[in-house]
Amino acid sequence: MKEINIAFITERMIKGHGVDLVVDRLADGLARKGYHTKVYCNYFDETFTNRKSYGIEKLHYFKPAANPIIYEQRIRRLVPYLNSKQVDLFIIQSFPFYSLIPKLNAPVLAVDHGVVSVTDMPFKRKLKFKYMYHSQNISYFKKAEGLITVSKYLLGCLPLSLRKKASFIYNGANHYKMRDVSDPEVADFRESMGVSADDILLLYVGRLNLTNQPYKGLAELVSIYQDIYQKHANIKLLAVGFSSKNDEEYLKNQGILAIGNAPEEQMPLLYSSCDIYATASKWEGFDLPIAEAQGFGKPTISYNIGAHPEISRNEHTGYIVDDYQEFKEKLEILLINPDLREKMGREAKAYAKEFTWENSVKNYDHQIKKMLSLKDTDIQPKPHINRYRTSKSKDVSVVIVNYNSSYLVLKECLQSLAKQTHKEIEIIIFDNNSSNKEILRDIKVEFPHINIIYSDRNLGLGEGLNRAIDQAASKLILISNFDVVYNIDAVEQMVLLINNLESSYIGVAPKIKFYFQRDFIENVGISIDENFYSGNYGRGQLDLSQYNKQEDIFGTSFVSCMIRKKAFLKNRVGPIDPSFFLFYEDVDFCYRANLHGYRFKSCPQAILYHRYGCSFRDEATAFQRIYYYQKLNIMKTAFKNAEEYNMKRILKNELGIQKQNLRDANLKHIARRIASDFRKSSRHLKRQRHFIQFSRQLFDSDIIK
Missing domain, CATH: 3.40.50.2000 (Glycogen Phosphorylase B;)
Known part of the structure; x- marks a missing residue:
């Protein structure tokens, strides 16, 4: 094979x-x-x-x-x-x-x-x-x-x-699921559109703009309909297809029923509900809607142009006409003759079998x-491959990367998740080779429904999140620290917002407040400046509801945020960079998302409390670790994502800072390590930069505002 x-x-x-x-x-x-x-x-x-x-x-x-x-x-x-x-x-x-x-x-x-x-x-x-x-x-x-x-x-x-x-x-035309649409479904739909059982419903499927594609002939079809309506008041025209709201409103003002951007699953009902399919198009290389309508047993009427004589058969599956006057005459024949419509519909359905995707x-x-x-034997057929990705059972997957958390801190986090008003939640904990594994054993006893993944080494935060997200069974991912506590409706608020946003929004940021100073804000999303230093919306401010409006933001903090799972696919933003062991993994991800044209929004109605600095509180070397990862990852983020001029400027500044730090006895060791580790990663970063810059949708100036 x-x-x-x-x-x-x-x-x-x-x-x-x-x-x-x-x-x-x-x-x-x-x-x-x-x-x-x-x-x-x-x-x-x-x-x-x-x-x-x-x-x-x-x-x-x-x-x-x-x-x-x-x-x-x-x-x-x-x-x-x-x-x-x-x-x-x-x-x-x-x-x-x-x-x-x-x-x-x-x-x-x-x-x-x-x-x-x-x-x-x-x-x-x-x-x-x-x-x-x-x-x-x-x-x-x-x-x-x-x-x-x-x-x-x-x-x-x-x-x-x-x-x-x-x-x-030939193209196929049997792509819609040919389910049997029941008579009550048809009756309910027609009634919802104001079409009675005695009315004759014409259907047109195509682009609904009357000016940008004049060859589609929709303006002429509307004119024909309006002429016929003067004599036959029981005729209705329904136009369905790709459109803007303005297109729909214009058609409705002309007395036309209009449905813009109808979902695929609705098309069988639309075709089943009409009596005649009509198009006044002046050019077609094939004309899928004619073949589709015939597949649903509907007679068609069209001009004698392009491929129409191949797709339909004149006086058998409907009429193919030569001019405006003949169009009206043949349409009127179909309107007043239900037996002819039924006969032609049967022939149309039989003829449609010529146009199958098989x-x-x-x-x-x-x-x-x-x-x-x-040769035929060179390829192994896969007839049973699933066409659609399987749907998942849970609405939200919470992913937590754990490293040496305390029992009480982790327990409080999980208890707050268990009490959420939004119940369809799965919880995945990825343990980065903690030394106190007995804590997780106790947690598993108390919360048996959670999924714990054990790593045999510490992979860092970025790769730990990737491993957990890979196991998630939901379309929505809630990235969460283990040292946070959620208000009872926090998850519900994030789900409500993200599900009502257009698809270009891939993530929402809750309002994160300080655990020990609960009137003060830690952040409602993150920002970035021209030097690629990250910031936090609202950091340290007394919460006086000044951030209670949902707003577009640069990105979300991975302390806690909700992101659509598909954003982590390689053909979207991609996975979190696994080389970001600590810090800036969220900044890097959000910058890449912005480059690809994706957006984030704040969700201040979702509130949680963060034990800020909990992970480093007992470490004597906490400052050095934080400084090392932040400075190293600022340069990595800029090297991958910034335009060339900005990238060179930022690297010059940051490497200059480390050069100065070599003169400081307390910082020279860490300065050497930062510069050395950055240079070691340059080959990997160059490969990433090539792909990221090639797929760029926005300039740095559009992102940093």
């Missing part, structure tokens, strides 16, 4: 875009065939991040340029990174990534989804799409080892010289094996 690595390259993976859905189904299907598949894209949302069958990675984001040639030049800077990956075949799906084809060191299969019609577009946008058409057909596609179009229509649009090596593979994946598999000279 061979391990074949396939890399899909596409612009984005977000809800509401047809190409993104196609990539998702192909990557999943080929993974089941036995290939190792991964998707590289500029950005993605929650829709595709829970896929277990394939990986997804965000590429370095290059700001699109108005000039497509300049944009391609920027994108080509990805070549060294992509060529460093072990890839046997690249499958490139979209502009501007076709420009990578001549530079990649593995074979490329280009997929042509077509270039849209430029009718009614502004002049500059016309130029952009004209350039896209000519550059890919005259230059890039020639240099690809394989070329696939998604319809016969697009195959016919290729220059004759390309058609010889190209073939077409067929698509089978054809791609054949093409890939042909390109890579593979």
Whole structure:
């Protein structure tokens, strides 16, 4: 058996875009065939991040340029990174990534989804799409080892010289779970939308902006609907798709029902609830929604353009019309003839079986094996691989790294967690080879539900947290010191806030107060200045409710904070740096998160109390240890994360401080150690810096405010 690595390259993976859905189904299907598949894209949302069958990675984001040639030049800077990956075949799906084809060191299969019609577009946008058409057909596609179009229509649009090596593979349309939607469900939905049992509901699925994609014809469909409504008041039009709130409101003001950004699981209900599917699009390379609607047994009506004559059959699965007037005439025939709608719906459902992902994946598999000279026996199918990541049983996983805690301190922390109003909690303690293990044995007797992981050596705080997080069974991680005590609703308050924030917010910071001076604030999140010195919002201030407003913050203290578990994935922020033994592991993590465009918010309604300095109270060398780790890790954080100018400035300052400390008899030993250990770590840091800077989304000036 061979391990074949396939890399899909596409612009984005977000809800509401047809190409993104196609990539998702192909990557999943080929993974089941036995290939190792991964998707590289500029950005993605929650829709595709829970896929277990394939990986997804965000590429370095290059700001699109108005000039497509300049944009391609920027994108080509990805070549060294992509060529460093072990890839046997690249499958490139979209502009501007076709420009990578001549530079990649593995074979490329280009997929042509077509270039849209430029009718009614502004002049500059016309130029952009004209350039896209000519550059890919005259230059890039020639240099690809394989070329696939998604319809016969697009195959016919290729220059004759390309058609010889190209073939077409239809997309599938059976991606929605074809569950039986009950009649009561349909009735309830229609009633909720103000559609009665006697009304005829037209459905349109696509982008809901009437101006940015004029070729989609939504404005014309609205006009047709309004004309027909004058004669048939029982007709309703429902528009569903990717949109902004302004798009939805505009449509509603035109008398159109609108649902923006409908979740995938709602689509079967939407298709089942309509009577006719209608689109006035003036260009389509395939048109997934027509095939989807036919799969649900709905007659369709569309213009005779693009791939429509392939996706539907005129006068059998619905009507394919030539102009505005004929559209109205045929639509009226369907409106007044329920028997015809039912007959065409049956034929539509039967014809939809031509468009399955099983067929698509089978054809791609054949093409890939042909390109890579593979035999069927070279790949071991994995038909039972789970498409989705398994859901977890607990809402919150509390992770605590323990080292020589006292019984009473740890017990008080665990008791406060046991009393929380939020009950779905698991607790994981990672013990860093404590010398007083009998304390944990006693704790386990008193709290039998906790999970204790024992390490045979002290791995430090950063790696200890990573090991505990790896074992967590929840989507939300509560990082906690062992020397804190939580108010009874602290966890509930953090869960409520983070679950109501958009996905770019990955963590929330509670209000941490001093255990022995409970009217004073330790922090409500952390900050960082231009020298990479960390600070604490509210440190030492009397709590007069001045921090009771939820606010955006730089980051969270790992004394206690709640972070989405997915943030620790390599294609997000990544794990906590295991080389940070003590201190600054939270600053480094939060800085990396900011670089990638993620955010944090304070949650002052969640309150806890921290025995500040408890871990070092009995150590004679506490100052030296704290100073050593803080100074060393400031430099490591800056070396990895700061832009080059800031990095050099900070290192010069910090190494200069240690040079001065060599003159101090009390500090010279630790100064030598700081400088030496920093230099020893430079090779490791350089590798990290290369990746971090390559995937940077924000400048330092955007983070340090």
